[in-house]
Amino acid sequence: MLPDLNLDAQVAMLRRMLIARRFEEELIELAQDRDIGHFHVYVGQESTGIPALSLLEHGDLSFTNHRNHGHLIARGADPGPMYAEILGRVTGYCRGKGGTLHLASVEHGFPTTSSATGGCIPLAVGAGMGLSRLGSDRISVCLMGDGALEEGAWHESANIAAMESLPVIFLCENNSLEALGQRAGEYPSSTMAVRDLTELASVFGIEAVAIDGLDVRAVHETMSRAVLRARCGEGPTFIEARTVRWPGNRPIWPELATGRTDISMAWEDSLVPEEHAIWHRKQDGLLGFTRELLAEGNFRTEAVLRLDEETTEHVREGLVFALDSSYPDPEEALEHVFSPAGD
Amino acid sequence: MTDAIRYIDAISSTLRQELKRDDDVIVLGEDVSYGGPFGATAGLSDMFGPTRIVDTPISEGAVMGLAVGAALAGRRPVVEVMFADFITLAMDQLINHAAKLRYMTDGQLSVPLTIRVQGGVGGGYGAHHSQSLEAWFLHVPGLKVVAPCSVDDASGLLAAAIRDDDPVVYLEHRGLYWSKGSIMSHVDPATIGLAAVVRPGADVTVVAVSRMVQVAMSAAEKLAADGVDVEVVDLRTVSPIDLETITESIRRTGRLVVAHEAVVTGGLGAELVAGVHAAAFNSLTSPAIRVGAPFTPVPASPHLERLYVPTVDDVIAAVLETLPER
Secondary structure, three states: OOOOOOHHHHHHHHHHHHHHHHHHHHHHHHHHHOOOOOOOOOOOOHHHHHHHHOOOOOOOEEEOOOOOHHHHHHOOOOHHHHHHHHOOOOOOOOOOOOOHHHOOEHHHOEOOOOOOOOOHHHHHHHHHHHHHHOOOOOOEEEEEEHHHHHOHHHHHHHHHHHHOOOOEEEEEEEEEEOOHHHHOOOOOOOOOOOOOOOHHHHOOOOEEEEEEOOOHHHHHHHHHHHHHHHHOOOOOEEEEEEEEOOOOOOOOOOOOOOOOOOHHHHOOHHHOOOOOHHHHHHHOHHHHHHHHHHHOOOOOHHHHHHHHHHHHHHHHHHHHHHHHOOOOOHHHHHOOOOOOOOO | OEEEEEHHHHHHHHHHHHHHHOOOEEEEEOOOOOOOOOOOOOOHHHHHOOOOEEEOOOOHHHHHHHHHHHHHOOOEEEEEEOOHHHHHHHHHHHHHHHOOHHHHOOOOOOOOOEEEEEEOOOOOOOOOOOOOOHHHHHOOOOOEEEOOOOHHHHHHHHHHHHHOOOOEEEEEEHHHOOOEEEEEOOOOOOOOOOOEEEEOOOOEEEEEOOOHHHHHHHHHHHHHHOOOOEEEEEOOEEEOOOHHHHHHHHHHHOOEEEEEEEEOOOOHHHHHHHHHHHHHHHHOOOOOEEEEEOOOOOOOOHHHHHHHOOOHHHHHHHHHHHOOOO
């Protein structure tokens, strides 16, 4: 039976989508004032990762990539230790040794994060094998971009996942659609002979489906089926979730090209600026989902504003926590290369 | 109780023992249910079944990643790399993931993974089936590297590698597979990181690794007839290097020869000599000498292969070079 998507569950998803958005907006603003190094953002993909990962349970493992901030938030990670990790502070999830490219939290089901494109694919398949060999019904989720399909790791791993009928879900977030930079001739998209990405999975006999990654309900329903299949031992699923590349997600440094998201645009169309109007009206999954919730009449604009205030505050507290935290002691740089002897 | 047993049988029986001992141990590799190219895993599939003895496609990169992922999910995988040369296909998962994961998570997780790598020169296999790549692994923080020469170590270091919580590259030399030794009916894990003085001597220390320990022993026997007393140290572990045992030996002998089958350039010998210089330079009475292969790929022709691989005579010449003119 597929999980029910009741109002509480929807509001919980909206909340995490807001946290993810505000988290990165704060980060981009912070980067304008000080050198915090390079980072990749998830803006524009919240409508995929948050509903998809909300279906995972404790003990399910997830493996993500360089664009990971939203994924951790989707599974309940706290903005404070996330910011601290990104800023290299001792209170970070990995005490500053992972950083933004390797943001991981074991307690939230992210054992490690690979920033070698496609690196997470065999790890996720192996985790699926490890879990199924335990006789457990826990599953493994591989969070990958369309670019990862260009790596040999995909083809080798998909073959194994299919042959062994492993409990793995490949959630491929294709953010290459409408890449604005690409139109300007500067941002190459997927570089593949294949047009339909699902063919790269179905050729191995993997259940494969392409969906609109901006449609929270479609993501939730498709992912529910995939989770059920994996838990029941019916094998892997490949989901291509199509999202639109956010205009601010430009090489090399992300910038707030569309400004801080004014959530009121969801009900007050006159607030939508001329520039990037299509983004605000059609391509931002956060605004789209808010509009849907309001249209159904169970949720009011006041409640949205309250939720936005609460999450913005929550995120800012996290940033203050991180900025107030100290850097690790120099000796820590030498620790944990190997396990303690006799461990 | 002891039985004469071959190096390759020591590997098989230790795998069997560890698979019995711990249900989390799984074996992954190409044709492992058949036994692999030399039979090291023969019979395991009948005993433990396909869920624990997993035949994989010819996908070294994915299989290494698969093993790391399975380790993260609580298993204790043993991966077989059919020929050392093919590990180049798995380097992303081995170097970027297995080796660094513990550090990147600040010790929250570890990767209890054993990588059995068959290699070494011999048999005219040519450039893609003969390399000794231990220096590559030595260069990577987070990897342990062992290279047993004796049959006892083939067992003890394999048991230790499997029980270790970190990734351990276990280097097997196919030229040793059929050499015999004695082994207890039950294997106790050896200590990773300890070298062993396998032949005490007073004049020159020869530190050798893997099959070159046998070569060094033969050289020592011949030199003994000429009145040169060679101490042979079996390195056993390539990383971390046991500098203590080596420098202790050099304090007695004052002379050092390092012998390995890999090319000399950028090799284990360079690291070892630099380590000795830092720790015990004043104990050396003559320059240390490295014995290894020339800076070329491994040639296939048996005639050229014989010239490529370091011999007993090469070790003898190096030892004599460290000694004052007599």
